[in-house]
Amino acid sequence: MPDRISVAKTYKLYIGGAFPRSESGRSYPVRDARGAFLANAAQASRKDVRDAVAAARKAFPGWSGATAYNRGQVLYRVAELLEGRREQFIAEVAAGEGKRSQSIVDAAVDRWVWYAGWSDKVATVLGASNPVAGPYFSFSVPEPTGVVGVLAPQSSSLLGLVSVLAPVIATGNTAVVITSQDRPLPAITLSEVLATSDVPAGVVNILTGRTAELAPWLASHADVNALDLTGAPESLRTDLERAAAGTVKRILRARSGEPDWTRQPDISRLRAFVETKTVWHPMGV
Structure with missing residues (x-):
């Protein structure tokens, strides 16, 4: 028997809840840590970036309008499913990063749970009831920024990705993520x-796809409200910041020194991606 x-x-790709091929029809080879062929991944284009931003903008009112408790439940459900596919993530992280991956995957699941637990606590910690000299109530409340473009870390294909994505959506934002260019398989899973x-x-x-090709279009897109440059190559950061300045985006730069996904969150x-709204209300008689 053969x-x-x-x-x-x-x-x-993953856009608007569906799995389309790149509109360009392109793909590129993904190799493991030793250089052996693993798979062909879709190579996204400028048009795919626009489609992803449109999908994120459409989803923003419903997601930001959901209760914080509900968002926490939704994120916790993701952690449950991550745990259920733990062995697949272990295999993909090991192939791409060439290191012991069980602890990395466990840390990624735990970190997702950590951010899920924060969803309904952010307003209490970052908000305030302000003292005022008059018959008014004054409240400061954190609100999501909007659509956030995220450049995922290049070297950490799962834990790094979770570390930059989970806090964005936990606070009510929607996200367009450009994955690690050479290690995209855990992101696809x-x-x-x-x-x-x-x-x-x-x-x-x-x-x-290629970070250098996609990132400038994400940075300059007028309907993207903020940009996380954690995974941006050093050679691109200045140009991306200039492009983002054209539409006055909020920028999160990578921390200097040790990457934050290697530490406790x-x-x-x-x-980083909430804005404080202050509301005044007259006191009742």
């Missing part, structure tokens, strides 16, 4: 998790 030929997986979870279509959109990333 040996069976396994079914090769077709890796696609994460998109399958998101598609089968309770995360509404368009809240997270994941693009694979804190609320700095939750704070």
Whole structure:
């Protein structure tokens, strides 16, 4: 009996809750840590960036309008599904990063849970009831910024990705993510998790391809409100900041020194993409 030929997986983009191929029809080879061929991933184009931003903008009112408690439940459901596909993530991270991956995957799941737990606590920690000299109530409340463009870390294909994506959507934003260029497979598997979870279509959109090609279009897009440059190559950062300045985007730069996904998380990333709205209300008689 002849040996069976396994079914090769077709890796696609994740836009608006669907899995389209790149409109350009392009793909590029993904190799493991030793240089051996793993798969062909879709190579997104400028048009795919525009489609992803449109999907994120469409999803923003519903996601930002959901209760913080509900968003936390939705994120926790993602963690449950991540745990269920743990072995697949371990294999993909090991292939791409060439290191022991069990602890990395466990840390990624735990970090997703950590941010899920913060969803309904951010307003209490970052908001305030302000003392005023008059018959008024004054409240300061954090609100999501809007559509956030995220350049995922290049070297950390899962833990780094979770560390930059989870806080963006936990605070009510929607996201367009450009994955690690050379290690996109865990991000694609994460998109399958998101598609089968309770995360509404368009809240997270994941693009694979060449960072240098896609990032400038994301940075200059007028309907993107903020940009996380954590995974931007050093040679691109100045140009991306200039492009983002044209539409007055909020920018999160990568921290100097040790990457923050190698440490315990804190609320700095939750704070990065919220804006404080102050409301005045007259006191009743």
